[in-house]
Amino acid sequence: MLKNYFKIAFRNLWRHKGFSILNIGGLAVGMAAAFLIMLYVGFELSYDTMFPKKERIYMLVSDIKTPSDSYQIPVIDWSVLEKITPRFPEIETSTRIMDLSLSIQKGTENFQEKRSLAADSTFFQIFGIKLLKGNPNEALRAPLSLVLSETGARKYFGSENPIGKRLKIMNGEYTAQVTGVMEDLPHNTQIEADYLLSISTYTQIIDPSLDTSWANYEPRGYVLLAENTNTENLVSKINTYLDEVDGDKMKAANLFVKQDLELITDVYLHSTRIGNGSPNIGKVYIFSLIAVFILLIAGINFINLTTARSVERAKEVGIRKVVGAQKKQLMLQFVGESLIVTLLAFFLGIAIATLALPYFNALAGQTVASGIFINWSYIALFFGIALAMGLAAGTYPALVLSSFRPVSVLKGKFSTTRSGAFLRKGLVVGQFSLSIVLIIGTLVMYNQMHFMQNQDLGFVKDRxxxxxxxxxxxxxxxxxxxxxxxxxxxxxxxxxxxxxxxxxxxxxxxxxxxxxxxxxxxxxxxxxxxxxxxxxxxxxxxxxxxxxxxxxxxxxxxxxxxxxxxxxxxxxxxxxxxxxxxxxxxxxxxxxxxxxxxxxxxxxxxxxxxxxxxxxxxxxxxxxxxxxxxxxxxxxxxxxxxxxxxxxxxxxxxxxxxxxxQYRSEQRFNNLFLSFAVLAIFISCLGLLGLASYSTKQRRREIGIRKIVGASVPGIVNLLSKEFIKLVGIAFLIAVPVAWFGMHKWLQDFAYRIELSWWIFALAGLLAIGIAMLTVSFQAIKAAIANPVKAIRTE
Incomplete structure (x- = not known):
């Protein structure tokens, strides 16, 4: 019996190749897009999670207030860690990090290494980065000590052991000694470096006054806290102590400083002090929503196409019931066929995602993932989603078609219920609501980028x-x-x-x-x-x-x-x-x-x-x-x-x-958003095509009679298209307030921004209607020019 079900399923798929390609392809593309977005979201959420003691590593940050302004900055005064680390037992150890563009000279060649940091000797103790060669406790202690990553060591010394070798730095002004080789750091961390120079190079040789200076904000500060430390209490004690130590300096300079702590795994996603000043978690939320949107659109599309196709098999089901098929067997057949289609779409989607990954990495501007199978939990999740979609899409037609009387169907009296039509139309409204939200978002983002890149900057940057x-x-x-x-x-x-x-x-x-x-x-x-x-x-x-x-x-x-x-x-x-x-x-x-x-x-x-x-x-x-x-x-x-x-x-x-x-990050974000918006609209069109196909098949006799009594082709096309335009109109009314709220919130990250003009929403509506018209017209024209005799022959 099971073998027979598989045979029938594949025969139906093969007999209706065009339908099968639309159904499987649309779902596969949707699943591939959502899978790639999940890889991106997972990459963003994994920032700075590779450090063994990440739950106890905090970034010390500064809040500065003057009579005229206030500043929240991600850096600290050079001397603050030296003051507070020995004072509070909650702080096990601390380290300073300073971003560098380090010039390194070897022979006659000089290289400007932008992935460089100056760091205290406690750097490895806090972050637990593996040192492949050298002593982690001593590698950054002495001035002019230099630690290379594996990549950096290969660049300057090939396969030789670099320990003890020397390199000229800072345009040949100083000579540094290689004291260690560390493992390459991943891309999803803010501690990015291929070269670590001991910070004592600056505090003991270049400017010995740095360690005793006040209000000189340049390095980043990190502390490793003892387990179960109450960070709020510690921050309060730190600020009270610093008021005692530096209070007179603050009053004299009319500059008041407060320190705060931010967990290292929260900095990249939630801090407003780094990068462009807006938390990166916003992008994660937006792309997560897009992934959900695309999966919903793909699922709705699949259900609509499956439903539209299933009505053509009503007579087949009637004959099966006449010859003894039970309701349970019919339901199992329909659900099984639906599961076969979703599993085919799942495997095709994985293949598409694998092929698209290099392009996606290039579009994202970073290596989001080196391969599709780096996280099997994502594969398992999407396998489960495929099964759920198969069950959802197969259950509805299975219940409807296995419940009617075979005599009525064989006489041609089978018709769909009002609730079924309402469900299908509601699904299409949902699809296009999401699509219109994405269209509006794309238009707003494009206009904001155009505004920023063409705004009068107050200076001339050409040539x-x-x-x-x-x-x-x-x-x-x-x-x-x-x-x-x-x-x-x-x-x-x-x-x-x-x-x-x-x-x-x-x-x-x-x-x-x-x-x-x-x-x-x-x-x-x-x-x-x-x-x-x-x-x-x-x-x-x-x-x-x-x-x-x-x-x-x-x-x-x-x-x-x-x-x-x-x-x-x-x-x-x-x-x-x-x-x-x-x-x-x-x-x-x-x-x-x-x-x-x-x-x-x-x-x-x-x-x-x-x-x-x-x-x-x-x-x-x-x-x-x-x-x-x-x-x-x-x-x-x-x-x-x-x-x-x-x-x-x-x-x-x-x-x-x-x-x-400076706008590269926004441009990449916009390009990703646009790419997935186009995919979502494309999949929505497949869903609309499915409903149009279903509707025209239901009304083919009506269309035939209308043509016989004199209806024109444009009239019939208008008749069939009118109800779909209404659905898109309803979707537009639903989408506009949702899109306005989301885009208004997104624009708040920009100090200088466009206004949300009415024409953006009107253009999105016109685009949606135009896309819907093109999609529906294909089926409508096909039905309008068909031979009416064939349509009414069975009456």
Whole structure:
């Protein structure tokens, strides 16, 4: 009997190949898409979960309040861990980590290693990262100690044992000794590094004052807490103690600091202090919902297609009942056939996901998974989903078709119930509601990205070529030589450029406010020359630019932006000119005020910004180049670089491209969202096609009679399409408030954002109706042009 069921099932699938391809293919594509999304969500949720003591590792963060502003930052003062670690027994140990772009020289080649960190000697004790060679307790203790990952060791030493070998670092200024080789770190961690330099290199050699400085915020801090520590009580005790130790400094500087603790496994997903300032958990929620949407749409589609097909088998069931088939046997047959289809779709979906994984990794911008079978629990989950869909899709037609009287069916009197039609239409409304939500989301995201990338930034970023010389002593010689090329319009110098290139730093500053009092604020600090503002077309609202003719400009002058003027309480930019300042040992007066410009992504509000004049400390060369003969200009720049800086790797970037990298994460997110939205709409169309097919088959005699009495093809197409347009209209009304709420919440992550205009929702509705019309018209036209005689022959 079971063998017979399988034989009948496969015969039906083979006899109706087009239907089978639609049914199995639609479900397989939906399951593959949802499976890939699950891999992405699992990857995001696994961030920083690989550390053995992850439940006890916390990131120490800082909340800073000044009279004018407040800041929540993911870094700490250099000396705070040294103060609190021995004081509180709840803290077993602590470590500082500082992000680096480390230049490493071997022979005549110089490499700029961006995956680098400076770390305390307790680094391995806290994170439990396996050290393959070397002593984990000593590897980062001495200054100029360097630990390499397996990848880094192979890059510089091949198959040789690197322990004890030396590498020149920081443009050859220092020589570091390799003291360890660690295992490669995975991609799903914020402790990303192929090179670890002992932080004592900075605190004992480069700047011995760091360990005793106050309010110098640069490293990240991590603590390993004792088991069962009450973190709220510990934070309270830490802040009380620091008030006692540093309270006088805080009052004198009018700057008040509080510390907090964030569990390391929560930082990436929930912290607002890292990255672009918005928690990553939002993306996880959105993609999880999309996965659920796609599975629901695929499941609804499968049920509708299965139902539409099953009505054609009513006479087959009637004959089987006449010759003695029992209701239980018929139900088993239908459910079994449905399960066969869903299992075929499951295996096809796994195959599609396997083939699509490399493309998906590229679209996500990271290796979300190296293979489909890395987590068998996901495979088991989707196998269970396939079984559930098979049971759901097979049970309904099995109950309906096995319950009617065979005599009525054989006489042609079989018809579907009103509740069955309502169910199918409700499923289609649900499908298109979800699809319209995705269409609206795609339109909103596209418009927000277009808005950010085309917004007036307040500076000009076109045709600016940036070279990072890392303060090489021959920087000026290179600059003088580059000026000889007529295609290089001007050359400036800076420590950083908008978008975070170079050495971005923030400075604790005292500035005279409108009341004549010293006011503390934290301002981003750019070190520039006299050409920089003109090159970027940053507008001066009051005062003047820096000048090489005035020696005091390099020691006693500062330029600020409008935001600083507002925070200091001045009515206009002119009033701030001449106000005194004290910033990192530099004392003098404000000599100029520039118009606010977006130095960072439009996800962030414009903050206080200051410029100081010191060409010798400006590591970046900014070249304004002509648009013509660009390739020849680049060749000239590269040849000049090799002539004057032969031991430094030649690297460059254009400011416009570099600035837009800040939106790379949003672009990838939007591309993923768009891809899955298109898939969801495609699967929804298959469901609509199924219902249209079902409806036209039910009304084929009616259509035949209408044609005989004179109905036109357009009239019949309109008749059949009208009810589906109504369904899409209902879906639109349901989708609009849901989409508005979701997109309104998503836009709150952007300081500068578009308005949710009515036309976005109207366009989404028109697109949905257009897609529905195209889908339904295929079946409607096919039914309208069919021979009416064939349709009514059995009457």
């Amino acid at each position: 600016l070529l940036i070279l990072d010389t890392d303060n090489d002593p021959k920087q000026q010689l290179l600059s003088d030589h580059l000026k000889t090329n007529p295609n290089i319009i001007s050359i400036g110098k800076a420590s950083t450029v908008p978008g975070g290139g170079g050495n971005k730093s923030s400075a604790l500053s005292l500035m005279e406010n409108s009341q004549g009092q010293d006011q503390t604020l934290t301002a981003d600090r750019y070190i520039i020359d006299e050409n920089y503002l003109d090159q970027l077309d940053i507008k001066l609202l009051a005062g003047r630019n820096f000048s090489r003719e005035l020696a005091s400009d390099s020691t006693q002058a500062i330029i600020v932006n409008e935001k600083v003027v507002d925070l200091l309480g001045y009515a206009n930019a002119e009033e701030a000119i001449g106000a005194s300042f004290d910033q990192w040992g530099r004392n003098g007066q404000i000599i100029g005020v520039v118009e606010n410009f977006h130095a960072e992504s439009l996800k962030r509000e414009i903050g206080p910004l200051s410029f100081v004049f010191d060409p010798k400390q400006s590591r970046l060369l900014t070249l304004k180049v002509a648009a013509t003969d660009l390739s020849r200009t680049l060749n000239f720049v590269e040849d000049s670089w090799k002539q004057f800086l032969p031991n430094t790797r030649f690297e460059y970037y254009f400011l416009d491209e570099f600035f837009d990298r």
